[in-house]
Amino acid sequence: MFETIRYDVKDGIAWLYLNRPTKLNAFIAQMNREVKEAIKAASSDDQVRCVVISGEGRAFCSGQDLSEVDENMDHGQVLRDHYGPMIMQIRKCEKPIVGAINGVAAGAGFSLALACDFRLVSERASFLNAFVHVGLIPDSGNLYYLTQLVGQAKAAELSILGEKVSAADAVDMGLANRLISVETWEEDVNAFATRLASLPTKAIGLIKRSLKAVTELSFEDYLEQEAQGQRIAGLTNDHREGINAFMGKRKPVYSGQ
Amino acid sequence: MSNFDFIETYFKGSTAVIELNRPRQLNSLNTKMISEIVVAMEAFDRNETVRVIVLSGKGRSFSAGADIDEMTEANPISLELLNQFAEWDRLALIKKPIIGAVHGFVFGGGFELALCCDVLISASNTEFAFPEVGLGVMPGAGGTQRLTKLAGRTKALEWLWTGERISAETALKHGVINKIVYPELLMEEAMKFANKLAKQPPLSLRLIKDSVNKAVDSSLYEGMQYERKNFYLLFATQDQKEGMNAFIEKRKPDYQGK
DSSP: OOOOOOOOOEEEEEEEEEEOGGGGTTTTTHHHHHHHHHHHHHHHTTTTOEEEESSTTOSSSSOBBBOOOOTOOOOHHHIIIIIIHHHHHHHHHSOOOOEEEOOOTTTTTHHHHHSEEEEEETTTTTEEEEEGGGGGGOOHHHHHHHHHHHHHHHHHHIIIIOOOOEEEHEEEEEEEEEETTTTHHEEEEEEHHHHHSOOOHHHHHHHHHHHHHHHHHHHHHHHHHHHHHHHHHSSSSSHHHHHHHHHTOOOOOOOOO | OOOOSSEEEEEETEEHHHHHHEEGGOOOOOHHHHHHHHHHHHHHHOTTTTTEEEEEEEEEOOOOBBOGGTTTTOHHHHHHHTTTTHHHHHHOOOSSSSEEEESEEETTTOOOOOOOTTTEEEEEEEEEEEEEGGTOOOOOSSSSHHHHHHHHEEEEEEEEHOOOEEHHHHHTTTOSSSEOGGGGGGHHHHHHHHHHHHHHHHHHHHHHEEEEEEHHHOHOOOHHHHHHHHHHHHSSSHHHHHHHHHHTTTTTTOOOOO
């Protein structure tokens, strides 16, 4: 079904691998489309309670495939037609999304990593806002997310100087959540995703709505959305399960509903 | 209520709910469905126990538009003789508050139907559009008129000419809808608003709607005279006495609609 990515659902986790390893998983329009379709499928699949995005081979994603770029193209339209819809689909997804950054995440690959809820970084990972090196600006939502994660000053530094950020530095500056050694990479990523997949999925989706609302709404409107979110959460089976487990002094077993 | 083919109706307290019920066709409107909506609305408008009417759609969308199949063979003469939009004119004569609760696609005739409501509560996932231009036609049931009165000529022309989809946020920004709520809570929030209105004095609501509608269509002077008469008229109601007495006695009023 997919040619540029691999997509499998197993034990509540949707694994999405960018799968153009000989091109360092560089984006072509087809890959934009397939990532979008896979995220859409994961979003509407009740079996899926966590999504992991990672890269085949040694890179996470090196950004736009330059072989698809020609001098006459309208760069803005490429974003509107291909990258924007993909990033928007990720933003709309109500399942937790983990970026498992196995190697270099450059350009739009960096942007893709930023669009995830979590970034787990392998010791081999690095981030590079390469756009400025070819006279372009960070795109695909890059600076929107980057400024929220590391602040204006650091975001300006990373995007204007275009210096590479190591995995360890990424964790230090709040760009990534966990540094994972190469030896335990797969095991630790799997454990992290499994943990997410066992949490109250509906509540996570509602938390994600509130996190987005922070940047989109006035405080007054935010409080109203928060009230609506809590109303919905209060009606879930998982809320009842959490309360019952707490009362019964046992571990809760969440269904995600 | 009597049996309908394309809508479902029920009562909740003093609110009457009409649900478009062709979910597999995304509630696309056919002439029969419009007739049923009009019949139900007029019945509720006369029903003394009903204070507010809520209009919503079953399934994934409020309404994706008119049934195109019904129209492909139409010609000007057949349309004139069918005079289908006369039914829509009757919707504008409903005196009680109509709250539209919309979600998913609100396209074409579905958008026009939504614009017949007095208040629109929208799910956050709603998309509004007038795609008629893409079929070589244009809205015919009030779309160009009502949208322009709400959003102004500038945006109305842009949306009607391009046929592009408008998000709930954009619709809110331009005064097309009243409130955006999470999709899960659409009916709950619409009913909450209906309950709020159901506690207000019905004749006040009625004459406020009458006066506000007058403002849309008349000069300020004419509208002011009209408003004044409605204001005076309310002093003939029991609810005016009840409202003012309750205020003086520091208690909650209990309105009878008389």
